[in-house]
Amino acid sequence: MKTGILGGTFNPIHNAHLRIAEEARDLFQLDRVVFIPAATPPHKPQVGELSFASRLEMVRLAVAGNPSFEVSDMEAVRGGRSYSVDTLRQLHAEHPEDELFFIVGADSFNDISTWHQYQAIFGLCNIISVQRPGSTIASLAQALPVAMSGEFCYDSAAKRLNHGSGHCVYALDGVLLDISSSHIRQLVKAGRSIRYLLPEVVEHYIKEQGLYVDAR
Numbered sequence: 001m002k003t004g005i006l007g008g009t010f011n012p013i014h015n016a017h018l019r020i021a022e023e024a025r026d027l028f029q030l031d032r033v034v035f036i037p038a039a040t041p042p043h044k045p046q047v048g049e050l051s052f053a054s055r056l057e058m059v060r061l062a063v064a065g066n067p068s069f070e071v072s073d074m075e076a077v078r079g080g081r082s083y084s085v086d087t088l089r090q091l092h093a094e095h096p097e098d099e100l101f102f103i104v105g106a107d108s109f110n111d112i113s114t115w116h117q118y119q120a121i122f123g124l125c126n127i128i129s130v131q132r133p134g135s136t137i138a139s140l141a142q143a144l145p146v147a148m149s150g151e152f153c154y155d156s157a158a159k160r161l162n163h164g165s166g167h168c169v170y171a172l173d174g175v176l177l178d179i180s181s182s183h184i185r186q187l188v189k190a191g192r193s194i195r196y197l198l199p200e201v202v203e204h205y206i207k208e209q210g211l212y213v214d215a216r
């Protein structure tokens with residue numbers, strides 16, 4: 001099975017997240033995409049201390065209508081910091097026959113050398129680097145940590161980086177929906193409409209629970 005993994009705080013999940021997952025599923029012929037909300041993000045504090053349970057529920061509501069989308073609470077169950085490498089190791093151990101495709105924003109991929117045990121990630125999965133609006137994106141080769149560049153070769157025909165493990169790094173361009181979770185939170189705080197920025201069921205949940213009224 002070809003499994004896509006899309007992690008994040010999802011605070012809240014919105015239509016750009018869903019479109020990125022759908023484009024990756026379609027272009028890479030993935031059997032499923034698993035959304036994994038971060039329980040304790042290592043790189044940024046949780047804005048407004050919104051509970052993991054609320055963020056998880058919004059993801060569940062958002063993906064419910066797509067049979068190819070799933071949601072996992074594995075990072076909360078595991079406990080501790082939500083390091084991507086630990087999640088990928090766990091998925092690899094639980095589903096050893098699956099081919100994993102880790103979907104990340106190109107801005108995050110550019111900073112991958114700051115990630116916990118980042119060198120191990122390339123041996124655990126394929127990576128799909130997704131261009132995001134407003135980001136200055138280096139080429140895949142330029143974004144590689146210098147210390148690891150010798151472990152890759154560029155396949156110009158396929159437009160991908162091949163790693164010695166057999167995994168690849170791909171670029172996914174063109175998913176340029178300019179939507180951000182922080183902007184949605186700001187709109188809610190200002191009492192403005194968030195319609196069409198996220199699924200209607202998620203919008204209703206935010207209103208019913210009174211979320212983000214004091215957002216930053």
